[in-house]
Amino acid sequence: MPIQLNKALIGREFAPFVVTIRVGQASEWGDIIAPPTFMTTFREAGGDGADFLRELGTDISRLLHGEQEFELHRPLKPGDTLLCRSRILDIYEKTGRSGPMGMVVRETVAADKTGEVVGTMRHITVVRL
DSSP, X not given: OOOOOOGGGTTOBOOOEEEEOOTTTTSTTTTOOOOGGGGXXXXXXXXXXXXXXXXXXXXXXXXXXXXXXXXXXSXXXXXXXXXXXXXXXXXXXXXXXXXXXXXXXXXXXXEOTTSOEEEEEEEEEEEEO
8 A cells, every 4th residue: 555755844853962973982093083984873863763754654664775975074083072963855756666666865964062064964765655
């Protein structure tokens, strides 16, 4: 049975959350720089994904990873404390070989204690409709 995604969520901002990078601090190379894809781990700190899926009108059984991109303005280092703000940029539909799909485009912007943006992560979640 096809589902309808809640497009009223476009532009929704999620509650900001704080992440302190602790990985690498305990090593003898305490100033090791995190790889660009390390920002992926921030999503889990951002709250209850199950609530978001209910609001969207779907569940995890219909999700696929679409694409992901990272834009870093400076290296992420152990000890950095970052304020992360996430929002939904767009929700749109496409038709693929297996039928209709919904695309949910989300963005997370991470800023340091001075407010300087250090990185942006954008990702598309594909929802089988």
